[in-house]
Amino acid sequence: MTVDLLPMVLSLKLAVICTIVLTIVCIPLAYWLSTSDSYLKMLMRSAAMLPLIIPPSVLGFYFLILWSPFSPVGHFIETVFHIRLVFTFWGLSMALAVAGLPFMLNPIIAGFESLPPSLREASLTLGKNEFETLYRVLLPSIRPSLLIGIVMTFIHTFGEFGMVLMLGGKIPGKTLTASIALYDHVESLEYTQAHIYAGVITFSAFISLLLLFILNSRNDKIRSLFLTRKE
């Protein structure tokens, strides 16, 4: 019995890349969505929530059609940038980033919205600009929400199945992820290997969640242990 580690490494790579990209994209996006009065706000929030509601296979199907060399978009990307997105690692990464968007965006928006507006305003009255206010005042204040976003996105991307099946093409080392390998082993009745893949996915998800709760609860513990109220 041999267990190929490549699908696990690939899932890990995809999860890390998507989590980093989404953290960078979602912080300013969530800040804008939580502070803006723009009419675009509702449209953007609805669109960003969509991957959470519709089945991943549907989303994968649309990406397959959109990025196909026969579609105008796919054709444009391939002729101008010489990049093919269907059945490639980077195409899969982009699609998974879109699918993971609500997992990162929603907790960060909730974090920003839970802060009193006076924090941002106080920073502005102290001569700071929006960027400094965001990174030095608001982000440290929503650290638990940010951690939830990071962990949920990581777990979701690591175990994503439907979209990878639709868009990946099971190319070893490029698009054959751990959840697809698990499916293949079950289809071939290789339950021992399937157990190993399923176990790794479940265990890594559990460890990530445990880490999240430890990190988020440790703040409170430190507060209650080291701080005493001074009257």
Added chain:
Amino acid sequence: MIYINVCKKLLSADGPMPLTVNITINRHDFFTFFGASGAGKTTTLRMLAGLTTPDSGEIIVDGTTWFSSDKKINLPVRKRNIGFVFQDYALFPSMSIRRNLEYAAGKGNSRIDLILDTMKLRVFEHAMPSELSGGQRQRVALARALIRSPKILLLDEPLSALDNDMRSVLQNELIQIHHEFSLTSIIVTHDIAEIFHLSNHIAFFEQGHIIKCGLPDALFNDKLSSKFRVAGKIVAVDKSELAAVITVQVGINLTKVVVDINEAETLRKGQDVIVAVKAFAPSILPIN
């Protein structure tokens, strides 16, 4: 000198309400915006700070236009060099007291230690805001607002969440700071006692307009020529056949005043009042 002449459409409980403000505030005034909730006091303060944009008009401070709808000028909040103390303190929860002040001060500001000592905050410098009491937090908020040496200090009901004792202590500190830092201070309040304690000028807001503007004496007790007076709140009205005993809370003390039964008809529990002594020979007792 601060010149404010602005309009802003507000939404009140009774529908849209236009806020029109035309006011001049002199340098080193301790000015009060007074009035009921929703009258437009806080919005006016926020428009001066740049946190709310007026629909039209202009704001000119010491000859510099901060806002002008005609000239399309709207100076960003961060460039207005004001100190703003929020009702909820708005201390940054992830920073210690010292880090709050360091953030506000910016690089190369050597006033942190001076401010910590002046505001009696040295013992709390490494504490987090969540560890402090309301009064201590407000003192930090004030210190943070002052650290950049603003010429204008804006206070949005800064003492409303505090008990009377702490409020009285901080009122005295506010007066001291106002003089020590040569500030022009504007405070929003609906506490009459606070006005008499702190300010030398009042704008009386009602339904989005300034209906009266002037000295506290002129606005609240122009009929009295008393030598001594205190402001307080009626906590009890006990009427008998000929007279009534009015119990007035002044700070943390209760004062009983006997008034004519007819005079008592206009007084009710919860009302803000001024107790004035007009007698020639009040008793004065040394307390130590």
